[in-house]
Amino acid sequence: MKIVFTDLDHANHDVETEILDRAGFAAPLLRCLNEDELIEQLAGVEIALNQYAPFTRRVFDALPDLKQIIRYGVGVNNVDLEAASAAGVQVCNVPDYGMHEVSDHALALSLALIRKLVPMNAGCQAGRWEYADAIPIRRQTRMTAGVVGLGRIGRLYARKMAALGFNVIAHDRYHQPNAADGNDDIRCLELDALFREADVIGLFCPLTEETRHMVDDAALARMKPTAYVVNTSRGGIIDEAALAQALTAGKLAGAALDTTEREPLPADSPLRGIDNCLVTPHMAWYSEDAALELKRKVAEEAVRFANGEQILWPVNRPEK
Template sequence: MAEHKVIITDCDHESMEIESRILDAAGISFAHKACLSEDDVVSEGQGATVFLNQYAPITDKVMRSLPDLKLVVRYGVGVNNVDLEAATRHGVQICNVPDYGTHEVADHALALMLALTRKIVLMNEAVHRGEWNYTKSIPIFRHSETTVGVIGVGRIGTAFANKVHALGCQVIGYDPKHREKPSRTLPAHIQLVGLEELLATSDVVSIHCPLDTARNLIDEAELRLMKQTAYLINVSRGGIVNETALDLALEQGWIAGAAADVAEVEPLPSDSPLLRHSQFLCTPHMAWYSEQAALELKRKVAEEAVRFLRGEQVHYPVNQLSYKI
């Protein structure tokens, strides 16, 4: 096999041992860069055939400037930092790794849900203040009489739905990407409804859809549809929930609380008005993480690059090209 140049545009992982082992075994050399801007990518990426990419922007300018580039594999599910239209136009295959942390993200959403519905954080803080009084948690509702609305019924949304169904919850679903019919058969316990019905009916709403089909999907009008006793969870992408509207909803009591693992600007600014609400829980974009998921992600990114350079079919194409190496 001819030698091809692989560049890791950016990656904040502690070790590149897994990528190095897989690429070395295939006889593929690579370089690890620390690109932040599109100019960095253009400067450091000259002559590259493949990019392994975490956050650095892959723009039209980048692809116009790098005619040898034929594949970009993202460390993760989302491709927000990649211009997909330009990639297809320039014949650049974009791949992601959509299945490395499915259960981790679903588990995290479940953990946030239980923390909200069982008032875990609120009561823990009260006990630490010396208050031993369960009545401060009222009201709490039985999960087997709870309706959970799942926005986005792909891999992660379905995994989350299965977990809350095991608690006895009724599950309803809505998919912004496949509004009339999802792309695959769903479990029988997920009943598909319209977005307005889901918001008005659900006791918990959990978001599991990509940003490209759902920017500002939950805005002031949508939050006003929700029950005053309902909770909103977002472990998908910042920008799906309008944060100004969410602040207003929490301030005025349109909903009982919210939890997020993502923000429109990350890290969430320390002066964000959302942080003044005790009924708002936030974690630092960690839902994907477990030791096993982190290793699986690195392995699958490198293996996808090897497949492509060997002329094999990639496993996780995001855009559809007829091009082969």
């Protein structure tokens, strides 16, 4: 099978190349940025290892030989899954490579907000030594953590927050806590009830039409003015204009975002310059270990598919 990398911003792709070479496949690295470049450069290609390049219905219509797309990472927002299925293209992702890193990052952001570490550090660095600037801070064992989305990462975050003494509640329309997950003691609520009850809210949802701007003006109005929101999933889940307004008006105590609706965060973003809004550059997934695991798993999934073996991480169900 003809395999290519459509695009990749990593320093190298040595891990993938070694795995593909060992299996008897050569895969050139392309630099496709848009639909036209995909259509022009992927003629005859059957397997595409993909990071950002957009696979739309137009692209699928123009590439009848394409059989599989493997996305670097969990999200598949740049792939039209309905069009892929109709075209008979199997889409895969790597859902478990950075789940410990993302849950740890969400935990770190949660604690940084609650303990007010960033403003306290800024004050000390500026020569001010006054713990009272952090008032009020609550004891974690008297706080409730709300987990929205009980996938792999959400379940890990829930367990880690519970281990620190938080009361943990959750909401997931498609997954209920159970003994096999080790989360059977979590109380599940409707989303509105979770927003009202939680002191820190962690978002662990895919970005879909259902979840886009799930945290909007109405959702923020339901939250306690002392609550914190942490998002390490996808930026579009939060209406950033509404979030900025809530933060500046004192209707929300703080927020921490590893993903934003546009990345990098635009210079004119309303979230810029808000002291109680922490932003990190979509790095929650990263550790050296996670990066190597991602690269290995992308290549191994391609080899399995090319050899007619059972794939591990299908996202859609091709119709052909």
